[in-house]
Amino acid sequence: MGQQGIAVTVVVLCGLAAMTQAVAMRMRSQEGRAGKQQRDNPIDKITAAPNLNLNQMAGKWYLLSVASKCPHLLENGFKVESTIISLTPPTTTDGPLLVSTLRKLNQQCWEIQQEYQATQTKGRFLMAHKNERKNIDVVISETDHSSYAILFYQRNGEMSLKLYGRSRKVPDSVADKFEEIAAKQNLGLDYVFQFPDYSFCETSDKDHILVM
Numbered sequence: 001m002g003q004q005g006i007a008v009t010v011v012v013l014c015g016l017a018a019m020t021q022a023v024a025m026r027m028r029s030q031e032g033r034a035g036k037q038q039r040d041n042p043i044d045k046i047t048a049a050p051n052l053n054l055n056q057m058a059g060k061w062y063l064l065s066v067a068s069k070c071p072h073l074l075e076n077g078f079k080v081e082s083t084i085i086s087l088t089p090p091t092t093t094d095g096p097l098l099v100s101t102l103r104k105l106n107q108q109c110w111e112i113q114q115e116y117q118a119t120q121t122k123g124r125f126l127m128a129h130k131n132e133r134k135n136i137d138v139v140i141s142e143t144d145h146s147s148y149a150i151l152f153y154q155r156n157g158e159m160s161l162k163l164y165g166r167s168r169k170v171p172d173s174v175a176d177k178f179e180e181i182a183a184k185q186n187l188g189l190d191y192v193f194q195f196p197d198y199s200f201c202e203t204s205d206k207d208h209i210l211v212m
Contacts, residue, residue, distance in 0.1 A: 042185075043137045043154040048123020054089040054097060056145035061085050061164035062200070065175070067182035067192045068160035074191075081105070082196040085164070094118050097125060102201040109201035111209045141181070148174045150181060159185050168197035 063083040066073065073080070081104045088098035096115035103110060116125035116138055127136040136155045143149035149164045163170070163178040182192055 042157060042159055043124075043139060043152065046139045046141055046152045048121070049140055049143045049149075052123045052140055052143065053145060054087075057087050057140070057143065057149070058089050059086060059166075061087065061149060061166060062168050062197070063162060063195050064165050064168075064170060064197075065163040065178055065192055065194055066160065067162075067178070067185070067187040069158065069187065069191055070160065073193055077193040080193055080195050082198060082200045084200050084202075090118060102204060104199070104201055108208060109204040111201075111204040113209065113211045142177075147171075150178055159187070161185065161187065 061084070063085065066080075083101060083103040085102075086100045088100075090097055096117050099114045099116055101112040101114070103112075114127065117128055119126055123140045125138040125140075127138060129135050133156060136153055139152040141150045141152050141161075147166050148170050151162045151164070153160045153162070161178070161182050163175070165174075179189065179192055182188070
């Protein structure tokens with residue numbers, strides 16, 4: 001991977017809530033992992049959105065806000081780039097949720113392709129890594145499918161949240177709700193970063209695609 005590819009991965013790691021550089025591996029069963037996790041695992045307390053329908057989640061979402069203590073964001077949050085994700089629902093009951101992310105680095109559009117592996121808990125996913133300590137748990141915590149979605153990400157016990165919208169703006173009530181939920185995770189306004197609502201990437205060329 002070239003220097004630009006590594007740089008994109010670092011930015012995605014924090015701006016999109018703790019992703020990894022390595023190619024994602026198939027998850028071990030959730031049941032097998034549970035015995036190795038700490039008893040008090042914060043992500044276990046996060047429940048998925050009621051009546052979550054992954055088919056209705058399909059399509060384009062704009063990243064609007066991120067709540068995180070990621071060092072990269074704390075140092076560079078003032079220059080985050082506009083970001084779009086596209087979700088493709090699983091084609092089988094235990095298949096992965098496919099996530100394609102489009103964002104810029106140095107004025108160049110990049111696409112990052114990922115798989116969120118299904119778990120035994122509806123609405124909870126795993127981004128698996130060959131180093132189990134780098135696994136990332138994901139929960140779709142709230143969504144109405146048509147206008148907004150709030151996702152939790154956890155890596156090594158550290159939580160981040162992201163607010164997505166079907167459009168570039170969401171009602172103030174939704175933005176306020178996101179900030180309230182983040183505050184309950186010790187992520188007050190000092191740790192909430194607003195993402196631009198302009199200059200979005202729509203496509204990338206084949207030389208600027210990362211598969212993770």
